[in-house]
């Protein structure tokens with residue numbers, strides 16, 4: 001209940017804040033509905049005037065009808081256009097707010113947990129109804145106002161019409177149940193809908209195009225999409241059957257009773273106990289009462305759908321806040337590392353995983369050091385980098401930055417002192433200058449800084465190949481956009497990482513995996529310079545790599561295996577030790593020779 005009220009308040013406050021005048025004008029529609037409910041009065045007056053041959057009554061009825069119709073139409077035009085404009089405005093406001101919330105969530109868990117993803121999918125599916133939330137709530141208010149006015153008019157004409165009102169009540173009360181069915185259908189269908197959507201998306205993706213064609217996956221993908229869509233729609237189809245049954249039973253009861261009440265009134269009219277004005281109002285009201293019940297049910301469901309969307313928005317806000325509350329740290333990172341970074345008995349398990357990615361790991365990284373992290377696929381190297389940048393919090397243990405627990409640090413301030421290139425880097429399809437410049441927003445316009453970062457990341461050849469230099473639009477999906485190879489994108493990602501100067505942590509997660517040998521060599525010479533610079537300023541360079549040729553220059557090599565340290569030390573020490581590192585190194589050396 002509290003959440004529903006918050007959802008209602010959210011819609012109301014957002015709407016009114018977005019445009020107070022338009023919100024006010026929307027009420028004109030409500031007034032128009034109330035006026036339209038007065039029509040039976042004028043019909044009754046007209047019928048009575050005709051029977052009594054009373055010209056004044058006839059004139060009053062016609063003038064009344066014309067005047068209310070004219071005013072009603074004016075109100076309706078003003079109200080409807082305000083409501084539609086308001087809907088567009090609110091749609092944009094909510095889109096903007098959703099993007100802001102999604103971008104502000106400190107961790108990545110919500111992008112990986114199926115339960116959260118299903119919720120987000122539902123949220124996206126029905127986000128449109130957020131824009132129409134005020135619309136639907138106003139629709140409900142309009143219907144209630146119109147119905148109340150119609151009821152008063154009808155019951156004052158003849159008390160028996162109250163029986164029809166009472167017969168309409170069960171259907172309205174059943175709406176509570178049908179609204180619950182709607183919610184169940186949405187919850188049940190969401191995972192299947194998400195799967196279908198993602199597979200449709202996959203079929204459109206350029207990076208999946210070659211494999212889909214070579215392996216002939218299209219029919220199989222279509223089959224899964226069809227199956228998921230069927231599973232998604234099945235609850236809706238089942239629900240439609242139940243709705244039909246409810247409507248049928250209600251309709252039969254209502255129309256049976258309506259025929260009886262009307263017959264009773266007609267007998268009384270012939271007997272002179274009911275006047276012609278009352279029977280005219282009753283006949284007109286009969287249709288109105290029937291439409292009224294349907295309208296109340298329809299608008300209630302519409303409003304409930306919007307409230308559910310608003311409730312999901314509230315849930316997203318709460319989720320973002322819960323994550324935010326876990327990052328209560330407000331201590332600033334030191335200007336320069338004096339002690340270094342320490343992993344202290346750190347264990348970490350991804351949400352939903354059955355085993356740890358990192359287990360009871362203790363590791364010291366001294367200031368100014370270049371630390372190479374090696375190990376087989378899945379050993380936990382990238383996980384360590386993500387833990388260090390605060391993308392996830394350790395399940396147990398601590399990460400100390402110069403003696404301060406990372407949980408006590410202001411995570412945003414800490415991230416501002418980190419930089420690097422991630423294994424799953426993004427291909428930002430902007431201009432080349434922007435793609436690189438994003439690495440330091442305060443220097444995005446600084447062409448010299450961008451060129452220098454490109455040089456440090458061995459990306460100057462990428463620049464030379466671009467027709468408009470830094471101004472070239474990247475990505476073939478955009479007008480005049482240029483396509484880049486995987487290695488070229490990777491070099492731009494490294495350059496982006498080089499934009500931020502004086503980092504405390506330079507994390508390079510397999511920066512050269514897609515690079516050719518010449519570029520790799522050039523890059524490492526420049527890395528050496530960049531890492532010396534980082535080291536001089538008390539920073540730490542963490543280099544994750546599978547290429548042992550680059551590891552030798554590191555101050556310390558850490559070999560990870562199954563989320564634990566298998567061995568660590570200098571390259572020379574580890575070779576002498578004749579352990580896992582020496583074996584892997586020997587294998588690669590033989591492979592290259």
Ligand SMILES: Nc1ncnc2c1ncn2[C@@H]1O[C@H](COP(=O)(O)OP(=O)(O)OP(=O)(O)O)[C@@H](O)[C@H]1O
Pocket residue numbers: 112350351353356357375376377378379380381382383384423
């Ligand atoms: N988002 C995730 N959710 C659940 N488990 C994950 C996730 N990412 C990684 N893992 C698991 O955590 C373990 C460590 O993965 P990680 O990506 O850190 O390995 P890595 O050493 O970087 O491997 P690679 O050399 O292939 O990049 C693996 O067992 C992997 O299956």
Ligand SMILES: [Mg+2]
Pocket residue numbers: 381382383423509
């Ligand atoms: Mg990795």
